[in-house]
Amino acid sequence: MDLPQLKIGDLTAKLPIIQGGMGVGISLNKLASAVANEGGIGIISGVQVGFRDPNFIKDPLGCNLRALESEIKLTKAKAPNGIIGVNFMVAMENYNELVKKAVECKVDLIISGAGLPLELPNLVKGSNTKIAPIVSSSKAAALICKVWDRKNRLAPDLIIVEGPLAGGHLGFTKAELQSKEASTLDNILLDVIKVVKPYEKKYNKNIAIIAAGGIHDGRDVKRLLQLGANGVQVGTRFITTHECDAHDSYKLAYLKAEENDINLVTSPVGMPGRAIINDLIRRDECNKHCLYKCLESCRPKEIPYCISQALFDAANGDINNGLLFCGVHGYKANKLQSVKEVMNELTNF
Numbered sequence: 001m002d003l004p005q006l007k008i009g010d011l012t013a014k015l016p017i018i019q020g021g022m023g024v025g026i027s028l029n030k031l032a033s034a035v036a037n038e039g040g041i042g043i044i045s046g047v048q049v050g051f052r053d054p055n056f057i058k059d060p061l062g063c064n065l066r067a068l069e070s071e072i073k074l075t076k077a078k079a080p081n082g083i084i085g086v087n088f089m090v091a092m093e094n095y096n097e098l099v100k101k102a103v104e105c106k107v108d109l110i111i112s113g114a115g116l117p118l119e120l121p122n123l124v125k126g127s128n129t130k131i132a133p134i135v136s137s138s139k140a141a142a143l144i145c146k147v148w149d150r151k152n153r154l155a156p157d158l159i160i161v162e163g164p165l166a167g168g169h170l171g172f173t174k175a176e177l178q179s180k181e182a183s184t185l186d187n188i189l190l191d192v193i194k195v196v197k198p199y200e201k202k203y204n205k206n207i208a209i210i211a212a213g214g215i216h217d218g219r220d221v222k223r224l225l226q227l228g229a230n231g232v233q234v235g236t237r238f239i240t241t242h243e244c245d246a247h248d249s250y251k252l253a254y255l256k257a258e259e260n261d262i263n264l265v266t267s268p269v270g271m272p273g274r275a276i277i278n279d280l281i282r283r284d285e286c287n288k289h290c291l292y293k294c295l296e297s298c299r300p301k302e303i304p305y306c307i308s309q310a311l312f313d314a315a316n317g318d319i320n321n322g323l324l325f326c327g328v329h330g331y332k333a334n335k336l337q338s339v340k341e342v343m344n345e346l347t348n349f
Contacts, residue, residue: 021087
């Protein structure tokens with residue numbers, strides 16, 4: 001089959017590949033710009049992006065806003081002709097302020113999950129920034145489309161459909177995932193395509209549907225495109241690239257991981273996640289002290305560990321105490337590659 005371009009309104013990506021946003025500090029300007037320069041869409045993670053600033057504990061919002069602006073500018077400078085986006089979790093503290101900063105910096109695309117981004121249209125109003133919710137069910141897609149239609153008289157520019165094999169936070173209950181009751185990505189994708197058709201007709205626009213979760217090679221991409229997806233989002237596969245912003249020790253942990261090292265974990269966000277099992281996950285008691293107030297819903301006495309600290313530790317190369325989010329096929333990586341090589345493998349049918 002011919003490889004289609006990915007069209008999002010007035011934006012056109014040469015390749016139908018979106019690089020997943022991975023935080024903290026995993027997908028920043030180096031990785032996002034490399035993907036964009038290869039014809040895909042590069043995504044900066046907007047989660048605690050200012051964590052390396054020495055004033056972060058005293059002023060996390062200020063540090064995050066400054067770092068976000070810097071990362072967007074750096075990525076645009078490195079990929080002046082590329083398409084650049086930012087991924088934000090709805091559950092983040094100061095979500096609104098960070099989204100507005102990205103819009104102010106004229107980012108091309110905002111992708112938002114870990115909650116329903118029902119207010120996202122108001123935050124980008126008057127800009128050219130495209131908006132994309134992440135969903136794991138047709139029910140969630142229908143609700144978002146309905147609310148955006150009723151309150152804002154618009155429809156999403158694209159929708160990321162994330163299945164149960166993804167890394168990071170998952171839009172399924174742990175019971176569903178453990179009992180194999182969660183629908184497959186293929187089934188969810190087909191259901192979401194049906195949901196958006198009336199909104200495409202009403203607003204006379206194409207709503208790009210992007211499949212995500214467990215995508216490893218060109219065979220996966222081909223299958224999903226043939227099912228009707230307009231493109232795919234790939235995260236874990238880009239961790240083991242030279243250009244990935246992660247610490248070298250972080251990348252090495254993925255190269256060493258075996259299939260049975262990757263499993264479901266309990267996240268302080270309140271959603272199940274998938275990660276490499278390490279000392280952090282195995283410990284019965286973790287450090288629950290919260291310094292960062294990164295989540296609106298955080299209750300330090302109830303959480304298994306401080307997610308910000310765990311992600312900071314991982315980003316700084318402490319692979320035993322850090323949280324290493326990983327897609328189900330992450331163990332298949334066995335060598336460091338360039339982004340160009342990974343993009344070639346993803347588009348080689």
